[in-house]
Amino acid sequence: MKNIKKIILIFVFIASCFHTNAQAELSEKYDLMPWPKTIKENGQKFIIKEDFTIAINKDDINSKIVNTTTKFLRRLSGRTGVFIEEGFATTTSEIKTPSLFIDYKREGKLELNEDESYELSILNNKVTLTAITDIGVIRGLETLLQLNAHTKTKYFFHGVDIKDAPRFPWRGLMIDVARHYEPLEVLKNNLDAMAAVKMNVFHWHLTEDQGFRVEVKSRPKFHQLASDGQYYTHEQIKELVEYASNLGIRVVPEFDIPGHATSWLVAYPEMASKDTTYKIERHAGIFNPTLDPTKEVTYEIITDVFSEIAPLFPDKYFHIGGDENEGKHWDENDKIQEFKKKNNIKDNHELQAYFNIKIQKILKEQGKIMMGWDEILQPTLPKDVVIHSWRGKEAMLKAAKQGYKTVLSKGYYIDLLKSIRHHYANEPISKDHGLTEEQLKNILGGEATMWGELVTPVSIDSRIWPRTAAIAEKLWSSSEVNDADNMLKRLENVNYRLEELGISHIRNRNVILRNISNNQDLKSLINLTKICEPLKAYQRNKGGIQYKSYSPFTQFVDACNTDAIDAILFNKSVKKYLKSSRDVDKKEVVSMLDKWMTNHIDFSEINNNPTLAKLEPLSSKLAELSSILKKGIARGSINKTEHQKSIGIIDFLSKPIADTELVIIPAIKKLISSLEIKNVKP
Numbered sequence: 284m285k286n287i288k289k290i291i292l293i294f295v296f297i298a299s300c301f302h303t304n305a306q307a308e309l310s311e312k313y314d315l316m317p318w319p320k321t322i323k324e325n326g327q328k329f330i331i332k333e334d335f336t337i338a339i340n341k342d343d344i345n346s347k348i349v350n351t352t353t354k355f356l357r358r359l360s361g362r363t364g365v366f367i368e369e370g371f372a373t374t375t376s377e378i379k380t381p382s383l384f385i386d387y388k389r390e391g392k393l394e395l396n397e398d399e400s401y402e403l404s405i406l407n408n409k410v411t412l413t414a415i416t417d418i419g420v421i422r423g424l425e426t427l428l429q430l431n432a433h434t435k436t437k438y439f440f441h442g443v444d445i446k447d448a449p450r451f452p453w454r455g456l457m458i459d460v461a462r463h464y465e466p467l468e469v470l471k472n473n474l475d476a477m478a479a480v481k482m483n484v485f486h487w488h489l490t491e492d493q494g495f496r497v498e499v500k501s502r503p504k505f506h507q508l509a510s511d512g513q514y515y516t517h518e519q520i521k522e523l524v525e526y527a528s529n530l531g532i533r534v535v536p537e538f539d540i541p542g543h544a545t546s547w548l549v550a551y552p553e554m555a556s557k558d559t560t561y562k563i564e565r566h567a568g569i570f571n572p573t574l575d576p577t578k579e580v581t582y583e584i585i586t587d588v589f590s591e592i593a594p595l596f597p598d599k600y601f602h603i604g605g606d607e608n609e610g611k612h613w614d615e616n617d618k619i620q621e622f623k624k625k626n627n628i629k630d631n632h633e634l635q636a637y638f639n640i641k642i643q644k645i646l647k648e649q650g651k652i653m654m655g656w657d658e659i660l661q662p663t664l665p666k667d668v669v670i671h672s673w674r675g676k677e678a679m680l681k682a683a684k685q686g687y688k689t690v691l692s693k694g695y696y697i698d699l700l701k702s703i704r705h706h707y708a709n710e711p712i713s714k715d716h717g718l719t720e721e722q723l724k725n726i727l728g729g730e731a732t733m734w735g736e737l738v739t740p741v742s743i744d745s746r747i748w749p750r751t752a753a754i755a756e757k758l759w760s761s762s763e764v765n766d767a768d769n770m771l772k773r774l775e776n777v778n779y780r781l782e783e784l785g786i787s788h789i790r791n792r793n794v795i796l797r798n799i800s801n802n803q804d805l806k807s808l809i810n811l812t813k814i815c816e817p818l819k820a821y822q823r824n825k826g827g828i829q830y831k832s833y834s835p836f837t838q839f840v841d842a843c844n845t846d847a848i849d850a851i852l853f854n855k856s857v858k859k860y861l862k863s864s865r866d867v868d869k870k871e872v873v874s875m876l877d878k879w880m881t882n883h884i885d886f887s888e889i890n891n892n893p894t895l896a897k898l899e900p901l902s903s904k905l906a907e908l909s910s911i912l913k914k915g916i917a918r919g920s921i922n923k924t925e926h927q928k929s930i931g932i933i934d935f936l937s938k939p940i941a942d943t944e945l946v947i948i949p950a951i952k953k954l955i956s957s958l959e960i961k962n963v964k965p
Contacts, residue, residue: 310769314776315429316752317481317759319447327407327442329382331365331431337372338381344372345390347417350529352385355424358783362431363438383410383427391416393533394599395727399483400448403427405440418531422447422481429777451711451728453690454758455484455535456751458743459735461491461546462567462832464513469740471526472785476748478530479784480755480777485527486602486730488537489515492545492564492572493832497538501587504550509563520595528597535654536596538588539604541574541638548572554581556612556619567736568827571611576638577622586645593649600669601646606656608635636661643668654690657682673732676713683718683725691729695754697747698734700819700845703774704767706731707753712762728758737824739836741795745788745844749778788844795842799894807886810878811902812842813849815943823942839898840942849875850946857950861957872954873916876909901940908932912954920959929955 309322337352344352352372360367375384391397401414401423412423423445430441456477458465474485489496495509498516506514515523527534540547548554548561555561556575564570574581593601610631613619619634628634635658643653643665654669657678670689672679673696682689694709711729718726731751738746752774756764764770782789796808817823817840824830853875860868883906890899911929915921921929933952936945 306764307766307769310764310766310773313430313441313443314773315426316770316773316777317756318761318764318773319426319445320761321446323444325404325406325442325444327405329405329407329410329440329442331359331363331438331440333366333368334382335359335365335367336369336378336381337383337385338375338378339372340375340384340386342374342376344374345417347390347529347531348372348385348387348420351417351421351424355428358428359431361783362428363433365438381409383412385412385414385420387414387417387420389416391418391531393418393528393531393597396452399481399531400446401426403443403445403447405430405442405444407442410440418483421478421531425479425481429780449481449483449759450761451726451758453484453728453730454482454755455486455690455728455730456482456747457486457488457537457692457730457732458747459488459491459733460496461488461539462493462735463739463743464494464496464511465735465740465743467515467519467523468785469743470523472787473744473747474523474527474530474532475784476751476781476786477532477755479781480752481759482751482755483531484533484535484730486535486537486732488539488602488735490538490540490546490604491543492570493567494563495546495550497592499588499591501591502551502584505547505588507550509546509549511563517595524596533598533600534596535598535600535602536592537602537604538592539606540585540642541576541635542572542606542608543570543604544574545570545572547574551584554578554584556616565831565833566827567824567830567832569607569609571609573608573610573612574638575616575619576634576641577619582641582645585642589645589649589651593646593651599650599652600654601649601651602654602671603639603642603646603659604656605635605639605659606673608658610634632661635659636663639664660685660687669727671730679726680716680718683722686722686725688725688727690727692732695729695731696734697731697750697754698737699821700746700817703750703753703771703846706750707757707765707767707770709754709757710762710765711757729754731755736821736827737830737836741787741791742836742841744786745791745841748781748786748788749774750845752777752781792842792844795837796839798837799839799842799892800889801892803889803891804885807882807889807902808839808842808898810849810882811886811898812839812844812847814847814853814879814945814947815839815843815901815940816845816847816850816946817841817843818939818942818944822939838894838941843943847946850950853947854950857954861953869916873913876913876916879909880906880913882906897941901936901945904932904936905945908936908951912951915958916954920961921955922961926955926958926960 310318356367356370398415399418399422401419403423404411414420432439432441495505496514498514499505524534545561545564549563552561554574556573613631639659646653652667654671657670657672657674660670660682666686670682670687672689673692675693679689679691691711731754733747793805796805856871860872883902886902908929911925937948
């Protein structure tokens, strides 16, 4: 019996390895993202022609299916240039032999753990998409679009059979519109992009020290006094929620309390813990204004707000923030201190717990489940509250062990401007998690977080995409899908396809550069953006005081993005050259050095304003250093004078310039170190 069990285990292991290897081979061929659960080739292909049609197995086609099939046809026609004659999906009673047959059982509910699975079969004469829910249909159509390919003479869908379903039920993107307001169109474009990579939760961060972004008819001072006139009306909220719904995306609002609350107190200072005059905060950071948890008026106003706003959001979950409350104004308030003593509340953490319990009851009366950042976790919190972990995975695991549902954002803070590889390496559940099978179910998934201190409608897309697509794959695909090089290969295609959805992450680079150059030749500036990246982890606005909320975010740094393209190529080329010393690898390195030498000539021709003058040292010293390196590589050595000069330039270029960092410096240091130092004239 034992031997039979061993044989079975060996067979299962071999089969698993074979499946994994087969999937890896296919991922080199197909640019699907997120990568599906299983995919098999069938040796066929479906040719896309003008007579392409879609039929649904329902007499009554609901709004989600109408929306998604119509968008699918428009995008397919736009990609291929094929003039598809039938521009809308119909029922099987109208078309007996459709090109694409969609078969689903029921309308999906926009709630946690709804079925999003689908099966896709592409043959020579027919494409079939099968799903339990219409949400599964939405996910499957995105995969089908990614299977669009072409030869010189025709467009087609690759012949494959796919079975797919998500790993986690909560795959979100949080956008902070309170620090910088984002128009509805920007949000809609991002919802389309989320759907394209199968994300299903839009977390809408609506209040902050810098603004209260929602119309409250019962308490109009919020939008009248605390929004600078930039807020969403009830009608706009309903419009966005419906737009998201048609994409199979839930919308979870966040009203951050009791800290991050300056805008609340601008409108209604009677809620404050300190008797003072409040103004909308214009800087970034953590501030002291805090709601007073001991006043009944605080809960009266919150009840008014939530009872009016909650019905606008059909989702069961409602985020109350709860983060970074340092309680300074609580400590300074004698009445609050007296309240703590009277009620045997030993510290501010317990006082916030008291506050959270009351807020949870208010939300429960509205039929909502409370969600908050991990600071809200404490023993008396009801078990249906969701803990949103941002400070570390330990908080997520602790919450899961205690029976709380939990969502991870640690490692997915895209506003920190870390690399794609950094986020992709962040496995939501590590192997040493220490949880039982039941506790593992409490980990719902994760969210990418786009905090809004340093973004405006012009730059926000470049800070979200394409990195969020990599995070989306971590939350949808199996944990075995973890090859970063392969992911980057697939992401390259997905990245530019986001433009058809209105995402401006690529084209707005040139919009910003035209602005700072006064519409001069952009070639030299573009070359610099390809080797410079924005300062990371809030170094750009250290202490939150360099920029105000209305400062210009149209600088060179705003045109730069993470994962600078030429820097990645240069770093790879240097690594290859130093390992092989082959002439072909040497040519790659020298070619890029030549590029930066001549680039300064082009830059000098347009350098005629104060903004560009700040970049002059970057351009000129890079050209000088490139010249030294090129000569040194040709000779295999540099003299002491050249070495000392290059070290000085490297030291200068290692420091921030115009809020960016030159990310080729590590590779340049390696090149310098590889050259022999000789005491001879150059």
